[in-house]
Amino acid sequence: MSKENLIKGLNEDLAAELGTVIRYNYQAALMVGPASQGLRNWFRDEVADELGHAAYLTDVIVDLGGEPTTTPKEFAKPKGLKEMLELDLEMELGDVQHYMAHAELAEKLGYAELKMKLEEMAADEEGHARDLRRIVSGL
Numbered sequence: 001m002s003k004e005n006l007i008k009g010l011n012e013d014l015a016a017e018l019g020t021v022i023r024y025n026y027q028a029a030l031m032v033g034p035a036s037q038g039l040r041n042w043f044r045d046e047v048a049d050e051l052g053h054a055a056y057l058t059d060v061i062v063d064l065g066g067e068p069t070t071t072p073k074e075f076a077k078p079k080g081l082k083e084m085l086e087l088d089l090e091m092e093l094g095d096v097q098h099y100m101a102h103a104e105l106a107e108k109l110g111y112a113e114l115k116m117k118l119e120e121m122a123a124d125e126e127g128h129a130r131d132l133r134r135i136v137s138g139l
């Protein structure tokens with residue numbers, strides 16, 4: 001357990017957030033038709049949320065003496081709406097797991113604020129996953 005491991009983990013989280021910003025922006029643009037506006041708004045709002053997570057992680061990585069990544073994580077590009085939303089749900093749940101693991105690491109290293117913020121971000125992602133589950137179950 002070292003600070004370097006924590007920085008590496010936070011950089012993976014940052015790459016995931018940057019990828020999510022791009023993925024949600026991209027997916028919102030593919031949503032067309034009369035029923036799409038609500039869903040587009042949800043995705044546009046998420047972009048702001050995920051960008052806030054990315055900004056926090058970037059600041060923390062610099063504060064810890066690391067070099068924040070500027071490269072987003074790659075993502076699949078299914079064209080069907082259901083497949084898109086299922087991918088998003090899966091990735092949000094993955095983010096929850098990563099944040100919880102890194103919160104534990106932050107706690108072990110004595111970073112109380114970081115631990116709590118990472119748990120808060122895990123809770124945000126779980127909320128996003130809940131929204132997505134409800135949308136997917138109605139398709």
Ligand SMILES: [Fe+2]
Nearest residue numbers: 017049050053
């Ligand atoms: Fe996020």
Ligand SMILES: [Fe+2]
Nearest residue numbers: 092124125128
């Ligand atoms: Fe999210």
